[in-house]
Amino acid sequence: MNAPTNTSTDAVLIRRTLAEIAPLADKVTSYFYALLFLGDPELRTLFPAAMDTQRDRLLKALLTAAEQLENTAALTEYLRQLGRGHRKYGTRPEHYPGVGEALIGALSRYAVKTWDEPTQAAWVRAYTTMSQIMIDAADEDERRQPAWWYAEVVSHDLRTPDIAVVTLRPDQPYPFLAGQYTTLETPWWPRVWRHYSLASAPRSDGLLSLHVKAVPAGWVSGALVHRARPGDTLRLGAPAGSMVVDHSTDNGLLCLGGGTGIAPIKALVEDVARYGERRPVEVFYGARSNHDLYDIDTLMRLQQAHSWLSVRPVVSGGPGRGLGGRLPDAVREYGPWNSYDAYVSGPPGMIRSGVTTLRDIGIPSDRIRHDSVEELVAANG
Numbered sequence: 001m002n003a004p005t006n007t008s009t010d011a012v013l014i015r016r017t018l019a020e021i022a023p024l025a026d027k028v029t030s031y032f033y034a035l036l037f038l039g040d041p042e043l044r045t046l047f048p049a050a051m052d053t054q055r056d057r058l059l060k061a062l063l064t065a066a067e068q069l070e071n072t073a074a075l076t077e078y079l080r081q082l083g084r085g086h087r088k089y090g091t092r093p094e095h096y097p098g099v100g101e102a103l104i105g106a107l108s109r110y111a112v113k114t115w116d117e118p119t120q121a122a123w124v125r126a127y128t129t130m131s132q133i134m135i136d137a138a139d140e141d142e143r144r145q146p147a148w149w150y151a152e153v154v155s156h157d158l159r160t161p162d163i164a165v166v167t168l169r170p171d172q173p174y175p176f177l178a179g180q181y182t183t184l185e186t187p188w189w190p191r192v193w194r195h196y197s198l199a200s201a202p203r204s205d206g207l208l209s210l211h212v213k214a215v216p217a218g219w220v221s222g223a224l225v226h227r228a229r230p231g232d233t234l235r236l237g238a239p240a241g242s243m244v245v246d247h248s249t250d251n252g253l254l255c256l257g258g259g260t261g262i263a264p265i266k267a268l269v270e271d272v273a274r275y276g277e278r279r280p281v282e283v284f285y286g287a288r289s290n291h292d293l294y295d296i297d298t299l300m301r302l303q304q305a306h307s308w309l310s311v312r313p314v315v316s317g318g319p320g321r322g323l324g325g326r327l328p329d330a331v332r333e334y335g336p337w338n339s340y341d342a343y344v345s346g347p348p349g350m351i352r353s354g355v356t357t358l359r360d361i362g363i364p365s366d367r368i369r370h371d372s373v374e375e376l377v378a379a380n381g
Helices: 009-038 041-046 057-067 070-089 093-110 117-142 218-225 258-274 295-306 327-333 348-360 373-377
Strands: 148-161 164-169 181-185 193-197 208-213 233-236 254-260 281-285 309-314 341-346
Touching: 009 041, 009 057, 009 093, 009 117, 041 093, 057 070, 057 093, 057 117, 070 117, 070 181, 093 117, 093 341, 164 218, 164 233, 181 208, 181 218, 193 208, 193 218, 193 258, 208 218, 208 258, 254 258, 254 327, 254 348, 258 281, 258 341, 281 295, 281 327, 295 309, 309 327, 327 348, 341 348
Parallel strands: 254 281, 254 341, 281 309
Antiparallel strands: 148 164, 148 233, 164 208, 181 193, 181 233
């Protein structure tokens, strides 16, 4: 990204705007979409019929990007991922100007104290740069792979009343790495996409496995757990995520997984086994009760098959299988972990506490991998 020479000045003006509109987020969001759809009614077809499912995602993504204006490398990667991801919605280059106009219109309407000509110019420059990065990334991605894959449900295993293991057969090879996640759309909620981690390393038969927990008011998760059956066809977006194994090192893997967050941890274990490595892998599997350890038997079979793997279930809600107490406390009791790369997957709160614990015990931030907490907040509904 070729940032303009006045990036620092623009960043100051943009942060002032963001601080002012923060308490008015709902109003800004509603006004943004009103302007967007009034200016280009065709754009309404790119969004789900019920806008409350992802009402603020587009605007929030743009504001998040603007906030990182001075962090060039992180901003560019974030925007490139957004640009690639927007392909599955049918977004085209000609849609971006209208989004920019709605963004400027909404900000100028509610940032009444800080908005002036230099601020507007800063936002125009920032959005022009950001949108071009997204357009270029989408164009590059279009030359490499489809915007989405069709995938047939081939098996549906209800592990608990609210957790299902769903196995899919894509209509063409799906090029993912162990530890990554996919985005998924069901036929019952068109244009509503949710993120789910892939629960296995790439397989010779091309099948994919997802662990899905039905959450309260979760339209997609509820449909996948309670409605999906073999023969149903879903759509998958491109794989994403950086929680993958670095095979250029022989560091051990320290894995913290909670809830259905154990899915990508299982994939990482399979990946190490697939490469024939014997590096130590330590898995701490957190749950509130034995009932929530829905995949413990699979992990224990992997432990029996591989001497380098250790699996420790940690149950916080009273007596249970394995260790008792909180997952971060259990991790502190073992170690040392200074020669390990850490991987954290689970609910947002668990990721935050897990990352804090790992930093506290001396693992550098650049050796702690997890998916974005912000993405996960709205990922599994």
